[in-house]
Each structure stands twice: as structure tokens, then as C-alpha cells.
Amino acid sequence: MLHPRPGFSARVSASLFLAAVAVGTVVPGASAQEVIRFGAPLPITGPLAPEAVKQQQGYDLWAEQANKAGGITVGGKKYKVEIVYADYQSNTPRSVQTTEQMITQDKVNFMFGPFGSGAAKAASTIAEKYKVPMLAATASSSQVYDQNYKYLFGTFTPNDTLTTPLTNLVKAKAADVKKVAILARNDLFPLAIAQEMEKSAKANGLEVVYSEKYAINTLDHSATLSQIKSLAPQWIFVTGYTNDLLLIRKQMGDQQIKAGVVTMIAGPAYQEFIDSAGASAENISSASWWHPAEQYDGKDLFGSTANFVKLFKDKYKLEPDYAHASAAVCGALLQMAIEKAGSLDRDKVRDELAKMDVVTFWGPVKFGGNGQINSLEPPVFQIQGGKPVVLFPEAIKQGEFKLGVN
């Protein structure tokens, strides 16, 4: 027989409920000075949570640096930066609601886009409706920009700018690579990259012997990898996120799969992939939109790439990757546009963004007519001796392409 004590149960349930509830937070700026509010909808909880952390760190670093320098100068007056964060729980429809709420209720002046291409495309409709400039830090698919919205800008070039230089490099350095196997996570960005890879491989006369996608949350790839092994490709190209790629790399080792070239996107761009994969990361090639080894001398708040990397490392004790950098550069670009416009008028700031042509720590920034950046040359790199080494573009090359992944 049970003897429930409702008082106790109610107390427990109430405290559990309170503990479980996540709320939107505001990073406080200074209270006395006037502020400019930037809305940043992020997937703080749910499967995309690690990505939200990266973007948040980038925005926070920018806000901190901008405020340290006294704030943003608008017509001779200094304004503090305040970033308004809200959690859309890795749920794209909710990112749209969150964006609208930020514009109408939180009264933000400018917006950052939510994570990834899908959510950025969805939320940009709202920014367009209210005529609020929105900078998307992590949206690469050209479908995001084909709506020709006036107020949406993005700092990632189209996906083919990653795969084309990779294929060119492999063609030039590894003449015996004839057969390619492509394995992609069944998700917007990884699938788009894989499709570009397939196009690029075929255009360069390579035979695509395997091209399949795996489901999100796949726990085991042994059957797939056994099949790939039986086809003996010289180039294995895999897309996915850190967990997928770590697991696939581990299982490739388990099954003693060897290939001349193994490319993984996007894992190796992240330090946690390199740390977790250990020796098995050796000679894996990849490409991303930015790399800490780049050497740009920018006109933005951060100045040089080296200075950005130093500030980031000082604050977070880790090496920044392209997601951190893209978020920070979005803040820096908005700041430049606002200062140049000399006004908080959204249309004026939008016009400044549209005609922007400037070098930043991120690289040269110029937006195309559709809002997507078209001035950037994304680097190709390879893990050598536990460190990423840039192979392309020539101007920032750090080493030679090495063949053989065991």
C-alpha cells in the first residue's frame, strides 16, 4: 500500500520543474549608457547545442571587445553593445517565432541569424518583413539566398567553394586516385556538400563507386564500411558532424580500411575532433570557410587574424574554429556598417552592408547581390602531426599534401 504525501510530492515536482525550465537570457551591457541591442536566436538546448555554444562564444567575444573599446560610435556618440539571446531548442519553426519575438517585443535593433542554412532561411523571412538587417553566421547553401532578400547577409560562401579546390588538389597531387566513395549524413548541410562533391568528382573524371547517405543518429556504420571496403576506393569522402565522423573514423580503423585520401567535412575543422580522434586523425583532409592559420590584416575591430586568435584563446582557452570566427566577424561587420552609416537607421545600415568591401580578420568581405559573401577563398587543410596544416590557397599555404590514411 502506498502512502503518498502530496505536500512533499508537490514540492519535489515544483523544484524539478523549476530546475528543468530553461529561460532566455540577456548578456548585460552597461546600464547608464545607451545601448544597441542585437538579437541572437540560438539552439541553446537540443541536438544543436554544441553549435550554439560556438556562436555564442563568438558573439560574446565581439561584444566584450567592442564594449572594452568604449562601444560603437554612432554620430560621435558611444553606444554599448548588448546581445539578447534566446533559445529556440534546435527547433526550426521555433527559431522563426523567436526572431519575431525579438524584433517586436525585445525591440532589438539588429539581428544575427539562427544556426545553419535551414533555420536561417526560415527566420530571414521575418527579418525581411520587419526590414531588420540580419547577418547569418552559419548559412552556406545558396538556397538560403536565392530569395533575393534585401536584409539578409551571410558570411559563408556557397558549398562548391569547399569541394572544388579539394578535388583540384587531389587531381594535382594524387594522380592514382580514380575511384571515390561518398558517404553523407542525411541532413541539409552534409548532404549538400556531398552532392557538390559528387558533381565535382564527375566533372574531373573520377569514378564515384559509392554514394549513399546515412540516417541522423546512426549508431553503427560497420555494414556500410564493409561495403565501401569491398569496392576499394582510393578516396573516401565523408560528411557529417563531429560524432558521426569520430565514429566512422574509429570504425574505418576497426575494419582496417586504408585509402590514399580520406576527406571529412566538417569534423576536422574542430579541435575536439582532432583531440578525440587522436592518431587516427592523421592525414585526414578537410575544407572550411576560415582557419586560424590565415594571415589577414583587417580593418575591423579585431584587426589581424592572429590578434583574433589570441583574444579568443585568452578568453576561452581553446583554439577558435570557423564557427566561432564567423559569429565574431558578423558582429564586427555590423559594427562597421553602423559606424559608417552614422545612424541606427536600419535601412542606412543595410545599405552600408550591401556596399561593404573591406578586409577583415575573416578575410575579404564583399556581399553579392543576393546577400551571400562572394569574396572569400575557403582554405583546404589536412591534419598532420596532430595539427591542421593549410594546403590551399597558395598565399597562406603551410605544408604539402600527404597521401595515405591508415
Added chain:
Amino acid sequence: MLAIQVLINALVLGCLYACIAIGFSLVWGVLNVINLIHGSFIVLGAYLAWGAYQWAGISPWYALMIAAPSFFILGYLLQRLLLNRVITAPVLVTLTLTFGLDLILNNAMIYYFKADYRKLILSPPTGSVSIFDVIVPVDRLIATGSALALTFLLYLLLRRSKVGRAIVAVRLDRDAAVLMGVDVKSIYAIAFGLGAALAGCAGVLMALIFPISPLTSSAYLGKAFVVCVLGGLGSVSGALAGGILLALVEGIGSVYLGPAHAVTLSFVLLIVFLIVRPQGLLGRKGFE
């Protein structure tokens, strides 16, 4: 040769699935509680193995001995202090409670361990063995052996010990067990503790194989759910049969239909079983 390799892969993976599912199956079978915190327990066990190896140099084999008693106590206390209060309520109430507990544990893990993926890399690596061109990774073999040993121990416990007989008695007929003098609440707590201990041990073994992150808990829970339905609830050998069946279907499906359809196929199988054989492969009618 590919067919044999895929078959061996599936057998090994099936034992790992059984290891993931067995604690979940025990709790569902005995307590009629769908324990949604099970996946997070596995992840917590994986972090325990990772932390013990990373910081104290304790090998995962010894970490099993730490995980089993500590997770038993954790599970026992959870059942005693929280779940026993609502155990007689409709299944939705306990489901909601374990859902809430899972949210708390999972978010606490994201907070403390961050959502980054980590990997336990043994030094020196265990490598793979090759028999007639069929390759089996040693860590999976060891995990499979441990999973089978744990399953056998649980089987012995349920069959031979007094507590085990009491657990089986409560599972078969709660009211009759009460009349025979079995302290049902205590048996519930022991069964939940055992379930948690098995989850913790599964986590330690999975740490050798899969990347570790709080975000993987739902994948473990999903597998446990399917394996239980396929194998039969509360049945020790059923979890093993369900695990192997699921791994076989996924393996063959991914080779012949493509990896994207392997998961779809496993859930189609789940629906077919729910319609045609709701008691599972080795479950008995009336316990579905």
C-alpha cells in the same frame, strides 16, 4: 566474403544492443515503468569510464566495478525516494516522471561535461583480429564478452538467488507476491537499481566504442526500446535475441537498401512485431 563480414558485424553489434537494452527491459518488465532516464544513465556510465581513464588511469575493465555498485545505489535511491511514490499510478505518470528526471540529468551533463564529443582512446589501442579475412575489432569483442557475462550473471541472479526469485514473482503476479510476504517496494527499488547498474556498465563498455556526449542518450534509448519490443519484455534471453535481430536487419538493410534506410527498416520491423507478435520473440503472452 562481404556477406560473412556483415553477418559477423551484426552478431557483435547485436550483443552490444542487448547490453544497452537489458536494464531497460528488466525495469519495464518488472516495474511496468518505461524508464526514459535509461539512455542518460548509459551516457553517465560512459563519462565515468572516460573520466576514470583520463584522470586516474583506471582501465575501463576496473571502471565496471566502480560503475555497477554506484549506479545500483543511484537507481535504488531514485526508486525509493521518487518513483515508488507514483508506481501504482497509470503508466503515463511514471513515464512523465522519468522524462523529467532525464531532462534534468541530461542537461546537467551538458552543463558539466559540455555537449562536445569525447572519445576514450586506449593506449595502446586494442586493434582488430582477422580470421580468414573477416575482421573483428578487439574492443567490440571484449565488450561483447562482457555483455554476455553481465547477461548471464543477471540470469543467474534471477533464477538462483532469493532476491531474484522475488523479482520474478513480483513480475508474474504482484498481488500474489505481496500475499507471500514479499516486500514489493524494496523489490521494485532493487530491480530499478539493477537496471541502473546494467545501464552504467553498458555505458562503460560503450565508451570504448562510441563517441561520448550527453546528446547520444536518445539514440541509446531508442535502440533499447526497439530491442525490448523485438525480444520480449523483462526476458534476459529476449534482449539478446532482440539485439541480434535488430543488428542483422540494420546490417543487411544498409548493404542492400542503403544506410539511410537501415533505421527505417528497424522501425518497420518494430511496427510489424507490435501488430503480429506483441509479446516479442521470447516474451510470454500476457506480459507485453
